[in-house]
Amino acid sequence: MNVIEIKNLTKTYGKARGISDISFNVEEGEIFGFIGPNGAGKSTTIRTLLSLIYPTSGSATIFGKDTVQFAPEIKKEIGYLPSEVFYYDNMKVKDLLNYSASFYKKDCKKRIKELAEIMDLDLNKKIDDLSLGNKKKVGIVQGLLHEPKLIILDEPTSGLDPLMQQKFFELLEEENRKGATILFSSHILTEVQRLCNRVAIIKEGKIVTVEKISTLKENTYKKFKVETKSTLDPAYFNLKGVNKLETKDNMTSFLFKGNINDVMRKIADIEISNLWIEEPDLEEIFMHYYEKEA
Amino acid sequence: MNILLHELRAYRKSTIIWTISLVAIVALFMSFFPSFTKDTEEFTKLLEGYPAPLREAFGINLDNFFSILGFYCYGLSFVTLCGAIQAMNLGTSIVSKEVREKTADFLLTKPVTRTAVLTNKLLAALISIILTNIVYVAAATLIASQVKTEDFSVSIFILLSLTVFFVQLIFIAIGIIISVIVSKIKSVLTISLATVFAFYFLGMFSATSGDEVKRYLSPFKYFDTAYIIEKSSYETSFLITGAVVIVLAIGASFFIYTKRDIHSV
Numbered sequence: 001m002n003v004i005e006i007k008n009l010t011k012t013y014g015k016a017r018g019i020s021d022i023s024f025n026v027e028e029g030e031i032f033g034f035i036g037p038n039g040a041g042k043s044t045t046i047r048t049l050l051s052l053i054y055p056t057s058g059s060a061t062i063f064g065k066d067t068v069q070f071a072p073e074i075k076k077e078i079g080y081l082p083s084e085v086f087y088y089d090n091m092k093v094k095d096l097l098n099y100s101a102s103f104y105k106k107d108c109k110k111r112i113k114e115l116a117e118i119m120d121l122d123l124n125k126k127i128d129d130l131s132l133g134n135k136k137k138v139g140i141v142q143g144l145l146h147e148p149k150l151i152i153l154d155e156p157t158s159g160l161d162p163l164m165q166q167k168f169f170e171l172l173e174e175e176n177r178k179g180a181t182i183l184f185s186s187h188i189l190t191e192v193q194r195l196c197n198r199v200a201i202i203k204e205g206k207i208v209t210v211e212k213i214s215t216l217k218e219n220t221y222k223k224f225k226v227e228t229k230s231t232l233d234p235a236y237f238n239l240k241g242v243n244k245l246e247t248k249d250n251m252t253s254f255l256f257k258g259n260i261n262d263v264m265r266k267i268a269d270i271e272i273s274n275l276w277i278e279e280p281d282l283e284e285i286f287m288h289y290y291e292k293e294a
Numbered sequence: 295m296n297i298l299l300h301e302l303r304a305y306r307k308s309t310i311i312w313t314i315s316l317v318a319i320v321a322l323f324m325s326f327f328p329s330f331t332k333d334t335e336e337f338t339k340l341l342e343g344y345p346a347p348l349r350e351a352f353g354i355n356l357d358n359f360f361s362i363l364g365f366y367c368y369g370l371s372f373v374t375l376c377g378a379i380q381a382m383n384l385g386t387s388i389v390s391k392e393v394r395e396k397t398a399d400f401l402l403t404k405p406v407t408r409t410a411v412l413t414n415k416l417l418a419a420l421i422s423i424i425l426t427n428i429v430y431v432a433a434a435t436l437i438a439s440q441v442k443t444e445d446f447s448v449s450i451f452i453l454l455s456l457t458v459f460f461v462q463l464i465f466i467a468i469g470i471i472i473s474v475i476v477s478k479i480k481s482v483l484t485i486s487l488a489t490v491f492a493f494y495f496l497g498m499f500s501a502t503s504g505d506e507v508k509r510y511l512s513p514f515k516y517f518d519t520a521y522i523i524e525k526s527s528y529e530t531s532f533l534i535t536g537a538v539v540i541v542l543a544i545g546a547s548f549f550i551y552t553k554r555d556i557h558s559v
Contacts (some may be wrong), residue, residue: 013555043558047556047558050402050403052398052399052402052403052555052556052558053555053556053557054553054555071407072405072406072407072410073405074405075403075404075405075406076405078403080399080403082399082558084396084558086395086396086397086399086400087397087400088304088395088397089395090304099296099300100400100404102296103296103404103405103406104405142400
């Protein structure tokens with residue numbers, strides 16, 4: 001069953017780019033990644049799903065119901081965490097969470113306590129006095145306290161330290177095990193890779209591809225940068241799967257796609273002074289897609 | 295209900311401050327009354343020296359200026375001005391506060407309709423104004439009975455005082471329509487002061503020209519205090535105009551707000 005179905009969704013704002021003709025589905029129980037660079041239309045899509053903004057054309061359904069027509073009803077089962085969280089400053093964390101809980105017709109007290117404990121959040125502080133990371137935690141608790149069936153996250157990790165990010169991901173995985181569907185928007189590939197089953201890649205307001213993470217991974221490459229003690233024969237790394245090989249003084253860099261052991265063996269045979277292996281960033285994934293299509 | 299309570303809590307401080315200010319203005323003003331009446335003749339001479347249009351612009355009516363009701367009317371115009379600013383602030387911030395503090399996302403992703411959000415916020419503003427007026431009318435009546443030199447009609451006094459409330463209702467409506475039309479309001483006070491004073495001066499000029507029709511232009515002139523004192527009632531045509539302005543502005547606000555896009559920041 002599809003929890004979210006988006007059909008030819010288009011939103012244009014005057015001159016600024018919005019989204020055009022977006023279609024994809026999110027199945028029940030999956031963690032669905034939504035990636036693209038800033039300004040690609042991730043937030044626009046999400047805000048349309050939440051009927052904060054209204055589509056120019058096309059439509060979307062959540063739980064089989066039209067997002068515009070049944071907005072309040074649908075939102076009972078949605079937990080939303082925006083990329084930037086701002087809350088009524090002069091409130092205490094506790095009061096804000098209780099206010100948030102008061103919109104759902106269930107008792108959320110216990111869940112608030114649990115979540116605050118997991119996220120290490122002080123409920124008695126004023127929101128004013130919280131750091132960005134702690135505000136984010138308030139946002140996380142706020143989004144999950146009513147145990148929603150669909151969790152929508154718009155670049156949720158900014159401001160969280162790695163430890164908290166870890167806890168947050170565990171929390172999401174736990175919610176997912178309990179049956180929640182998650183739509184996770186991000187521009188950071190690694191976090192999407194870690195969590196998601198499938199991803200939709202959006203660029204300039206259009207969906208480039210909807211793919212399983214496993215497929216995407218097979219198709220991606222790693223960036224190698226090797227610093228050697230002495231100048232290296234530029235042809236040394238010229239093996240299958242290596243691209244864009246460049247040598248400058250003692251520095252050799254290239255892109256590699258294939259069995260990583262082949263490269264590591266080659267590196268082990270030479271005397272190196274430093275080594276960098278990087279995941280390609282999103283932009284490079286896009287390049288990859290365009291190259292494939294061309 | 296939860297939104298209403300939340301909004302009321304948010305308005306608590308400003309309601310108290312505005313109420314105290316309005317009472318302070320009327321208290322300060324009325325405290326001059328005893329010494330004022332002692333030198334009636336000299337003051338009359340002094341005021342007669344001013345050109346009539348100027349007197350009318352400031353709402354000074356020599357016929358009743360030295361009765362407590364007439365004197366009160368003069369102070370009332372300042373109270374009304376302040377009350378209008380309070381109301382305009384409330385009205386303008388109903389929608390713009392959520393945008394400026396970026397909390398609209400929080401509220402509008404909850405399972406509530408936008409109509410319910412706006413209704414509750416409007417009700418909270420209304421309750422804030424009503425509380426202000428209850429305290430104000432009670433305090434003003436009490437003060438007046440303390441400084442009076444002769445008996446006066448309490449019912450006319452209350453009729454006069456209630457004009458503050460009606461003017462405030464109109465300004466809440468004007469405020470809310472402005473806040474849904476202008477998508478991003480940086481400073482509520484700038485907008486509300488500018489609007490209120492624009493209408494105030496418009497009212498002053500329409501008073502000097504003596505043209506009845508021009509009175510419709512400014513809510514400050516919908517309630518002619520001399521008429522109220524004389525007839526102990528309001529002018530129906532202006533009451534209707536006020537009601538129409540309120541209904542149209544609020545109706546349009548609901549219509550626009552439910553259709554409008556809530557942009558991220």
